[in-house]
Amino acid sequence: xxxxxxxxxxxxxxxxxxxxxxxxxxxxxxxxxxxxxxxxxxxxxxxxxxxxxxxxxxxxxxxxxxxxxxxxxxxxxxxxxxxxxxxxxxxxxxxxxxxxxxxxxxxxxxxxxxxxxxxxxxxxxxxxxxxxxxxxxxxxxxxxxxxxxxxxxxxxxxxxxxxxxxxxxxxxxxxxxxxxxxxxxxxxxxxxxxxxxxxxxxxxxxxxxxxxxxxxxxxxxxxxxxxxxxxxxxxxxxxxxxxxx
Numbered sequence: 156x157x158x159x160x161x162x163x164x165x166x167x168x169x170x171x172x173x174x175x176x177x178x179x180x181x182x183x184x185x186x187x188x189x190x191x192x193x194x195x196x197x198x199x200x201x202x203x204x205x206x207x208x209x210x211x212x213x214x215x216x217x218x219x220x221x222x223x224x225x226x227x228x229x230x231x232x233x234x235x236x237x238x239x240x241x242x243x244x245x246x247x248x249x250x251x252x253x254x255x256x257x258x259x260x261x262x263x264x265x266x267x268x269x270x271x272x273x274x275x276x277x278x279x280x281x282x283x284x285x286x287x288x289x290x291x292x293x294x295x296x297x298x299x300x301x302x303x304x305x306x307x308x309x310x311x312x313x314x315x316x317x318x319x320x321x322x323x324x325x326x327x328x329x330x331x332x333x334x335x336x337x338x339x340x341x342x343x344x345x346x347x348x349x350x351x352x353x354x355x356x357x358x359x360x361x362x363x364x365x366x367x368x369x370x371x372x373x374x375x376x377x378x379x380x381x382x383x384x385x386x387x388x389x390x391x392x393x394x395x396x397x398x399x400x
Contacts, residue, residue, distance in 0.1 A: 170366020335392025
């Protein structure tokens with residue numbers, strides 16, 4: 156079984172890769188550059204770990220990625236759309252520029268759309284294939300100091316439903332996972348803020364999530380446990396979605 160994971164060099168993407176490797180998948184990881192962690196996985200798992208440099212907002216890079224996977228494997232069983240960026244600088248939404256907006260949306264939303272579209276033939280070539288889109292609790296939670304990020308993640312939710320509706324006839328299921336506050340490089344700068352919010356009760360489960368938590372969700376989808384589901388959302392957020400009074 157073969158999985159392609161965008162944004163797979165660190166954080167959530169790397170956590171997903173580790174869980175899929177435990178489940179005997181071969182993984183093709185993409186990012187702009189190979190990390191030390193990816194190199195270590197290659198040393199541990201050999202040919203079951205592949206890396207392709209890819210900026211998913213660049214069409215030529217996406218075409219190169221698809222060609223590599225097609226030539227080497229001929230099909231894929233799982234596409235994990237995880238690649239994403241946060242704003243370079245958090246700004247009040249009244250101060251966000253077109254360049255700020257395009258930087259985030261071109262990667263998080265537009266890039267994900269066209270990566271998915273490009274891999275459809277290889278997904279259809281598999282007897283049963285799945286797509287997992289990693290969005291965020293920001294898909295429905297307003298953060299006015301990073302509005303472009305929220306918009307991009309809300310778009311992932313609709314993208315999930317659109318591809319679920321379009322690809323069901325081919326036996327391709329599409330599921331969205333919404334991580335909550337996950338301990339990664341992206342949240343490192345605001346870790347103290349999030350830990351204080353968690354201590355004050357923002358989530359029923361009183362800890363930050365880990366990339367492994369998200370990886371376990373993806374592994375459960377990958378093993379067929381959710382094959383009667385498509386267009387479905389899985390909240391992996393410590394209970395943030397409960398919204399209790």
